[in-house]
Amino acid sequence: MKVVLFCGGLGTRLREHSDTIPKPLVNIGYRPIIWHLMRYYAHYGHKDFILCLGYRGDLIRDYFVNYQETMTNDFTLHVKERRVELHSTDLDDWRITFVDTGLHSNIGQRLLRVKSYLQGEDTFLANYADGLSDLPLDKVIEQSRARNAVATFASVRSGQSFHAVQSDGDGVVTRMGAMPEQQLWINGGYFVLRKEIFDHIEEGDELVEKPFARLIEKRKLSAFQWDGFWQCMDTFKDKISFDRMEARGRCPWMVWQRHPAAAR
Template identity: 55%
Template sequence: MKVVLFCGGQGTRLRDYSDQIPKPLVPVGGRPILWHIMKYYASYGHKDFIICLGYKGEAIKQFFLDYDERVNNDFVFENGGAKIDVLQSDIQDWRITFVDTGQNTNIGGRLLRVREHLDGEEMFLANYADTLTDLDLDAMIQGFSATDAVAGFCCVKPPYSFHLVSFGNDSRVAQISDVKDSGMWMNGGYFALRPEIFDNLHEGEELVIEGFERLVGQKRLYAHQHESFWTCMDTFKEKQALDDRVAAGNTPWQVWKDD
C-alpha cells in the first residue's frame, strides 16, 4: 500500500532544530526521525511513499538526493575504491513521490493535495512525521479491512502523567485524577484510509476534526487500541529521551531488527 507522510509542519516546539531543518529531519540516534518512520513501514512491505512537503521541503528533497547507501551502511572496499560492495540497503527499493502541499496547509488540506497520486488505491496508509511505535501494523490493517470503516487509526493511552480536574457548582475542585488512570485514549496517528475519505473531507477542514467527526456520525471510524510502545517527538526533551534509548540499545520501534 502507498504511505502518505505529512512532513510540512514547522515544528515550533523544536525551535533549536527546526530553525535550520524541518522537523522530519531532526535526528534520532544519528538518523532523521523520518527515516525511522519510513524504515518501519518498509519492514512491513509498504515502500511506496508520498511525502507532503511544506516548511523547508527542499531540505527533505536534498536529503534523499544526497543519500549514499555506502555512507549509511556497511560495505566492503577493494582495489582502492574501484570496487565497493554494499552489504545491505536502506532505501534502494523505495519509491518516493515528493509533493509541495503548501507552507501553512493543515493535515486535511495536505491529504487533499495528494489525492491524484492515490487514484486506483483501494486502501492507503498515512501518518505524521514525528511519531514512533512498535505497533503491529499488519494486525491493525487486518482489523480495519474486516470493517466497512472509511478510516482507521492507532489509538494509545496518554504517555505522560498530568492531572485532570473537575469542579463543583461553586468552582471548588470536586475531583482530581491522573490522566493515566482516566481510561482515556488518544489519537496516535498511523492511519489506514479508504478513498471514500475524500468524500468526507473538504478544503480548509482538518482530517481528524471535521473529517473524522463525519465518520463518527456514520459509524465508519475504526480505532485500533495499542498498549505497547508509542511516543511522539514534539519537544527537545522527547528528542533527548529517544536519543537516550538509542544509546542504551532500547529501540522498540526498530521492528526491522527482528527481520
C-alpha cells in the first residue's frame, strides 16, 4: 500500500526547532522523526511514500535527495580510494514522491491534492507524521477490511500529564485523575483509508471533522484501540522525552529492531 505522510504544517508548538526546520525533520538521535516513521511502515512492507509538503518542504526534499546512509549503517571506509562500503542500507528499495500541497492547506486539502498519485489504490495508509507508536499495523489493516470501513484510525491513550476532571451540574468534582488513567481515547493519527474517502471530502474540509462525521452517519468509520506505546512530538518537552528514550536504547516504536525477521 502507498503511505501518505502529511508533513507540511508550521509546527507552531515546537518553535524551538521548527523556526528553522519543519517538524518532520526534528531529530530523534541521528535521524528525524519522519525517518523513524517511514522505517516503521517499511517494516510492514509498505515502502511507497507520498510526502505532502508545505512549510520548508525544500529541506525535506534535500534531506532525502542527499541522504547519508553512513549516519546509521555500519560501513568500511577505504581511505586510499575514498570509497565507502556499506554493510547495510536503510532505504534503497523505498519509493518517495514529493508533492507541494501548499503552505497553509489543512490535512483534508493536502490529501485531495495528492489524489492523482493514488490512482489504482483501493486502500492506502496515511499519517500525521508527528507521532510514533508500536501499533500492530497489519492488525489495523485487517480490522479495517473486516469491518468494511472507509476509514480506520488508531485510537490511543493520551500521554499528556494533565489531570482530567469530571463534575456534576453544581461544579462538585466527581472524579479526577491523570489523563492516561481516564477512559479517554484520542485520534493517534495513523489511518487506513479506502479510495471512497474522496467521496466524503469537500473543498475546504479538514479530514477528521466533516468527512469523518459523514462516515459516522453511515457507520463507515472504525477505530482500532491501542493501549501500547504512542507518543507525539508536539512540544519541546516531547522532543526531550524522545531523545532520552533513544539515548537509553528504549525505543518501543523501533519494531524493525525487535522483530527483524518480520520485515518485508
